[in-house]
Amino acid sequence: MKLYTYFRSSAAYRVRIALNLKGLAWEVVPVHLVKDGGQHRKPDYLALNPAGLVPALEDDGQVFTQSLAIIEYLDETHREPPLLPADAAGRARVRALAQAIACDIHPINNLRVLQYLKRELGVSDEQKDAWYRHWCELGLAAVEAMLAGDARTGRFCHGDAPGLADCCLVPQVFNARRFGAKLDAMPTVLHIVDACEMLDAFRLAAPGVQPDAE
Amino acid sequence: MKLYTYFRSSAAYRVRIALNLKGLAWEVVPVHLVKDGGQHRKPDYLALNPAGLVPALEDDGQVFTQSLAIIEYLDETHREPPLLPADAAGRARVRALAQAIACDIHPINNLRVLQYLKRELGVSDEQKDAWYRHWCELGLAAVEAMLAGDARTGRFCHGDAPGLADCCLVPQVFNARRFGAKLDAMPTVLHIVDACEMLDAFRLAAPGVQPDAE
Known part of the structure; x- marks a missing residue:
């Protein structure tokens, strides 16, 4: 898995916690939100995530965006430990x-x-x-x-x-x-x-x- | 079911659509966001939803808040038609x-x-x-x-x-x-x-x- 992340992004921070709770390893792809006028606004990154926001997660050849959607995806594809209650x-x-x-x-x-x-x-x-x-x-x-x-x-x-x-x-x-x-x-x-x-x-x-x- | 709603609230509008798609009936409890300095800011409503936002859904003696969480709840408790894909x-x-x-x-x-x-x-x-x-x-x-x-x-x-x-x-x-x-x-x-x-x-x-x- 590859995580497009910025150290200070609170949304990326959420996904990093979830990946850790699941015990998953990931490759860091840094996307600097200030440098170069914002690397998240460059065509390369926009091709990946049209919203131009971090984080994005690449898994199994697919790109996932929006931190909560990513965490639910991780929770559905790696059941233990569950991050949502059973009821x-x-x-x-x-x-x-x-x-x-x-x-x-x-x-x-x-x-x-x-x-x-x-x-x-x-x-x-x-x-x-x-x-x-x-x-x-x-x-x-x-x-x-x-x-x-x-x-x-x-x-x-x-x-x-x-x-x-x-x-x-x-x-x-x-x-x-x-x-x-x-x-x-x-x-x-x-x-x-x-x-x-x-x-x-x-x-x-x-x-x-x-x-x-x- | 009771829906605490304001006609113009876009978040309440989402839940109204979902309730309709599921074919569910609900009682409307209007919460006016402008009148009386905002009825969503009154103690009665805050006791129900501390965030003081609409919508809130009352079902089975429990109160649910946040439109997306409410829609997922409806989708889990009333399976047909599904509002999320199977994969x-x-x-x-x-x-x-x-x-x-x-x-x-x-x-x-x-x-x-x-x-x-x-x-x-x-x-x-x-x-x-x-x-x-x-x-x-x-x-x-x-x-x-x-x-x-x-x-x-x-x-x-x-x-x-x-x-x-x-x-x-x-x-x-x-x-x-x-x-x-x-x-x-x-x-x-x-x-x-x-x-x-x-x-x-x-x-x-x-x-x-x-x-x-x-």
């Missing part, structure tokens, strides 16, 4: 937690959106950082409420084994911290992130230890 | 198409984001509309490339029966048109939307024919 309601909950991050927080704070704010709308760095923290804090507060108010939350987002939601939560909290978002009111989120960060699967997926890290 | 690679493709809309386009153009642009960043209506069209056109161009370049595209996004990706595409194109986005360079997208709009499942889910429509 439909549990799966819906874990997917909703994952999407509360992957739909409601991350895209609004994506690099290209921050660039648009600066270049097209001329917002200041302070306004841009406040934007980042706003969506992070609002979105993670919703995730905290979903986790804290549900008996199915365990050591991890759903029970006592890490899964799809944890693959999304850890990169989002990593970014939240990087931008100085306030997380004090989110004890459940922080407990779960602590539990995840004790595992090699999460530690070895972190931006700082990637081969393309700067 | 893992096909499912990954359909999920990626759905997420290219639900993650990469819709959240950036969501009402609360547009409100933040106006209220916090003081952008003009022209800038706000240009923002809307920018993410719509960029995102739908990626979807067009994913569809046009793949032999698995048929009358619908994946083959000749409507599924999860179509549930996302039609509401997004509906919104794109509402905001005057340019769709001329997206013939595959437009063909598929035309095919969808010939079906009652799609027509009866449209904003204009909802009981809470204005």
Whole structure:
């Protein structure tokens, strides 16, 4: 398998965690989102992934895009350990937690959106950082409420084994911290992130230890 | 089943299509996103869905949130007709198409984001509309490339029966048109939307024919 990745991409980070949880080996193909005006915008990469976003996963001659779709694909093609619960309601909950991050927080704070704010709308760095923290804090507060108010939350987002939601939560909290978002009111989120960060699967997926890290 | 919905919400529109495709009946609980300062922000609704977003689906005493998670739940609990293909690679493709809309386009153009642009960043209506069209056109161009370049595209996004990706595409194109986005360079997208709009499942889910429509 080949993973087209950027060390700092939160979506690529999710897939790296999932690959590690499954115990799969992969070849790193770095795609730098800033250098050369963005390597993800070059024709070579666009031919592979027309959306021009990372990550993309090449497996068995096919290219897969969108981090959550990739993780579900990995979960279906490599069953152990499962990253989604066995029951439909549990799966819906874990997917909703994952999407509360992957739909409601991350895209609004994506690099290209921050660039648009600066270049097209001329917002200041302070306004841009406040934007980042706003969506992070609002979105993670919703995730905290979903986790804290549900008996199915365990050591991890759903029970006592890490899964799809944890693959999304850890990169989002990593970014939240990087931008100085306030997380004090989110004890459940922080407990779960602590539990995840004790595992090699999460530690070895972190931006700082990637081969393309700067 | 009860669907907490707002006629104009593109995410609720997706779920309405899926419910129709499955031939399921549901009770409408309207949640007005503008009236009363936003009924989705009231304690009653937040107790149900801490993220304060529509839609939410109540089924069998449980509440489900996030439109894609809800649709997958419906697909798992009501198998016919399937909204995802039978093969893992096909499912990954359909999920990626759905997420290219639900993650990469819709959240950036969501009402609360547009409100933040106006209220916090003081952008003009022209800038706000240009923002809307920018993410719509960029995102739908990626979807067009994913569809046009793949032999698995048929009358619908994946083959000749409507599924999860179509549930996302039609509401997004509906919104794109509402905001005057340019769709001329997206013939595959437009063909598929035309095919969808010939079906009652799609027509009866449209904003204009909802009981809470204005």
